[in-house]
Amino acid sequence: xxxxxxxxxxxxxxxxxxxxxxxxxxxxxxxxxxxxxxxxxxxxxxxxxxxxxxxxxxxxxxxxxxxxxxxxxxxxxxxxxxxxxxxxxxxxxxxxxxxxxxxxxxxxxxxxxxxxxxxxxxxxxxxxxxxxxxxxxxxxxxxxxxxxx
Numbered sequence: 660x661x662x663x664x665x666x667x668x669x670x671x672x673x674x675x676x677x678x679x680x681x682x683x684x685x686x687x688x689x690x691x692x693x694x695x696x697x698x699x700x701x702x703x704x705x706x707x708x709x710x711x712x713x714x715x716x717x718x719x720x721x722x723x724x725x726x727x728x729x730x731x732x733x734x735x736x737x738x739x740x741x742x743x744x745x746x747x748x749x750x751x752x753x754x755x756x757x758x759x760x761x762x763x764x765x766x767x768x769x770x771x772x773x774x775x776x777x778x779x780x781x782x783x784x785x786x787x788x789x790x791x792x793x794x795x796x797x798x799x800x801x802x803x804x805x806x807x808x
Contacts, residue, residue: 695707736757
């Protein structure tokens with residue numbers, strides 16, 4: 660009698676090569692390390708592990724960003740000191756002063772910084788053109804012209 664004739668549903672499959680229980684025990688310490696409790700891991704919602712992994716990835720990315728930023732500050736500080744650290748630096752050489760503000764890290768901070776810089780440049784340009792206009796008017800009056808206004 661063939662297997663299709665028995666009505667048993669076909670071929671019998673062997674047991675899986677590995678038991679899922681072993682895998683659960685293998686990754687259990689990782690989830691404990693990222694803050695999940697044993698109760699949450701074994702008895703909680705199975706989707707919870709996904710969110711703990713995502714949260715751990717975000718924490719790791721933030722830690723990496725902080726380390727990179729610290730390296731950037733150190734790099735700039737050493738660069739600012741470099742002129743006075745050279746063996747044959749001229750007398751009177753001074754270090755570049757430490758920045759008075761932290762680096763702008765997001766677009767909003769950068770936008771405010773650029774806007775302030777632009778306003779400062781606009782004020783300089785306005786003062787320059789006012790001085791130029793006064794100079795021009797003075798020369799014009801000296802030649803005998805009148806100022807309308």
